[in-house]
Amino acid sequence: MDYRVESSETLRNKCAACYRQFNKIEHLVEHMRTSYHSAHEPTCGICKKHCRSFESLREHLIGPLPKQECRNIFSTRGCKFCLAILDSPYALRVHQDRCQLSGVNAGLLGRFANLGIRDNTENGSTRGTQVVALACKMVGGGSDGSLDLCAKVCLIDEYENIIFQSYVKPLLPVTNYRYETTGIRPEYLRDAMPLRQVQKKIQDFLCNGEPMWKIRPRGGKARILVGHGLDHDLDSLQVEYPQVMIRDTAKYPPLMKTSKLSNSLKYLTQAYLGYDIQTGIQDPYEDCVATMKLYMRMRSQVHKTEAYPLASDPQNRNNFASWRQNELERMNPEQMLEASRSDYYCWCLDSRDM
Ligand SMILES: [Zn+2]
Ligand SMILES: [Zn+2]
Numbered sequence: 001m002d003y004r005v006e007s008s009e010t011l012r013n014k015c016a017a018c019y020r021q022f023n024k025i026e027h028l029v030e031h032m033r034t035s036y037h038s039a040h041e042p043t044c045g046i047c048k049k050h051c052r053s054f055e056s057l058r059e060h061l062i063g064p065l066p067k068q069e070c071r072n073i074f075s076t077r078g079c080k081f082c083l084a085i086l087d088s089p090y091a092l093r094v095h096q097d098r099c100q101l102s103g104v105n106a107g108l109l110g111r112f113a114n115l116g117i118r119d120n121t122e123n124g125s126t127r128g129t130q131v132v133a134l135a136c137k138m139v140g141g142g143s144d145g146s147l148d149l150c151a152k153v154c155l156i157d158e159y160e161n162i163i164f165q166s167y168v169k170p171l172l173p174v175t176n177y178r179y180e181t182t183g184i185r186p187e188y189l190r191d192a193m194p195l196r197q198v199q200k201k202i203q204d205f206l207c208n209g210e211p212m213w214k215i216r217p218r219g220g221k222a223r224i225l226v227g228h229g230l231d232h233d234l235d236s237l238q239v240e241y242p243q244v245m246i247r248d249t250a251k252y253p254p255l256m257k258t259s260k261l262s263n264s265l266k267y268l269t270q271a272y273l274g275y276d277i278q279t280g281i282q283d284p285y286e287d288c289v290a291t292m293k294l295y296m297r298m299r300s301q302v303h304k305t306e307a308y309p310l311a312s313d314p315q316n317r318n319n320f321a322s323w324r325q326n327e328l329e330r331m332n333p334e335q336m337l338e339a340s341r342s343d344y345y346c347w348c349l350d351s352r353d354m
């Protein structure tokens, strides 16, 4: 127990989300202005401290310098994958069996990998699909083989069914097949589908009949696109897609290592889903499945519904505008947290109206 005597003044200036203390109320207001605390932040199930990312929550619970009382409870009934706290050690065992997912049967994949094109983009069964995951495998181009060229692409639906999978014939000559990780041989690409054709197929499937300029975050026909490092994949496919429809596990703040550094998909899958990927020859289907599982887990989080403006509304920056300084200084820390909104779009919001 901590028996330090805190003056009522410092208690008043303690952030209600991350528990940092400030000497002056102006400093707390300034802190709230730049931290974008919200109900969507990963939160410790024991002391309710808000963390910027799951990595910092993990550190708070099981890092080298954890909060001791949280660590003690976590060690008996905390799930090491999703970091939730269960009611009892028994409930934890039941939960963790379901929380730890298994990957793709690699042997089976290997056998089907070279069958060539699978294309269900025109198939009626994919018409209702709202969320798709995409991944590419790259071979090397350019004189030193360091230029990434997409040579294999995969697109799956939310049930992990393949919508489209194909080898891709790049526009430039391949100078390094990177066989040890891609498993791609020259003969697989010789008569593969040309990049232009792949690009059009994927573009059309994503937009789903909606003209690009008309795509809105909600209520349209265009599909949500999930992936890891999608800028690079879309670039190599020369596909354009609006940011509002993209859910990138490399750029989603709760899943990042720091505010600027991404975690690798291999790490995220190991840490949060509990299985291994990208061992030996890599298949984009495996990456699609991992990103889709991560997306589904993030989307299924239950967060408190906020009053207007929402985390996704650009107006939320006005909540801590400098013209409100006097008003903010009269608030207590809980009221400030109540007014504070996230600076990113939480994926739990995707589940609200779909
Ligand atoms: Zn704070
Ligand atoms: Zn949320």
Ligand SMILES: [Zn+2]
Binding pocket: 044, 045, 046, 047, 048, 049, 060, 067, 070
């Ligand atoms: Zn805690």
Ligand SMILES: [Zn+2]
Binding pocket: 079, 080, 081, 082, 083, 084, 095, 096, 099, 100
């Ligand atoms: Zn769990």
